[in-house]
Amino acid sequence: MKKTIITVVGKDTVGIIAKVCTYLAENSINILDISQTIVQDYFNMMMIVDTNNSKKPFGDMVDELDALGKEIGVAIKCQKEEIFDQMHRI
């Protein structure tokens, strides 16, 4: 399974999760896990998603989520899981 980590950082506001989830559902991206926390007054959300059946190439997903983030006023990043795995697991 190809896992991708989506992170959302910004000021908390109504409907952030809803909007991101809608985008993912529209593109057949399955959410495996969601967690969130507040770090230094900022809303931090992390989603682990499965992009195996995604309708979009990875690069397009990165750009579209970035654009969606700008629309809501938060920063959305989309990265393959390996970078975190490599750094934090031996």
Place this chain on the structure above:
Amino acid sequence: MINIYEVVETNNMIERENLDVRTITLGISLLDCIDSDLEKCKEKIYNKIYEAAKDLVKTGEEISREFGIPIVNKRISVTPIALIGGACCKTVEDFAGIAKTLDDVAKKVGVNFIGGYSALVCKGMTPADELLIRSIPLALSTTERVCSSVNLGSTRTGINMDAVKLMGEMILQTAEYTKEDDSLGCAKLVVFCNAPDDNPFMAGAFHGVTEADKIINVGVSGPGVVKNALEQVRGENFEVLCETIKKTAFKVTRVGQLVAQEASRMLGVPFGIVDLSLAPTPAIGDSVADILCEIGLEYAGAPGTTAALALLNDQVKKGGVMASSYVGGLSGAFIPVSEDQGMIDAVTAGALTIEKLEAMTCVCSVGLDMIAIPGDTKATTISGIIADEMAIGMVNQKTTAVRVIPVIGKGVGETVEFGGLLGYAPIMPVNPFSCDNFVNRGGRIPAPIHSFKN
């Protein structure tokens, strides 16, 4: 499974602490491009590099996007050109013509530097080696992206003092040829002792003759990440300090390993090495000098600097070695002056001199790097500086290098601006006493004894 704090930590390193992959360097052997006809040789070089590297920049950008990590430079290193052009180059203009070909293909494939306009003369010079060295000023003043390096000595062979003398003259001539641009040519020219074959960093990258046809080498960097980690352990003892550097270096290097493997897979080129380096940039918060200050010095150059740098360098290697399957290149902390805001501040404050930098090079990677000196410095003085640095490398079995820039028309107290990653530098005073008779002796310094270590 990965948790949110780990994700936040990684992304903070990238966004706030300037963690990046400094370079993906594609090494290409040009040995099969040798031809007795100059035009044919140039054509073969152009075609081979173009075919090998046409997807390099695109691949780098793609990896950068997938993992959300900046990959700052995509570069190429080639077999030392003295070996490739020996059969067809009869004049300095012939050699400079090959440099022009390298420059053209570098621009075509979109890399910002191409290294390997080099000669390896640690024991002696062939006529081709000498011709290439004499062509360096012309080559660097008529090209934009070509980098040149010359290996002048090694632990096994000693130091070629004839070549050291010649390079002093060539550095000054390169400065003269590029004086309109504040002698920028010298920023693309470095001399080595014990030059590694697989270094991905410029200006000293070349593709050694013992390497495969093509290879991917990656250089990582994260002085800001180390500095930030050390801020969390202020006042703790050396054990805690060293453990923190080691763990941070491990994390940083893992990113390099991942990028190197991905690049290797996507380009279908074998993975060579990861260079475990702390390479600063002029950006604020991306400074090796700042780490030294965080360790406890008022400025880089204060008493204690050499010890602090020694422990930093050693811990970076200890942490990095386990993070990568193959380690090589220069691996260690770089201490360029113009490319590091903390170093510039230390020089401006009067804390850091060339002599202290020389001492620092005994315990870290590379050597006297990106140091601007007065334009009226004598060629023999530059050769003397080079000889000292080569001796440190030769005796300590390590790589050392010299990249000094005699800025024509400027003197101590003035500043020179190179722009971009090369930064700016205050011109540093050089010891004014002569070493003419030493440099003019000619010949070789014999290899040192490998026993009786004291």
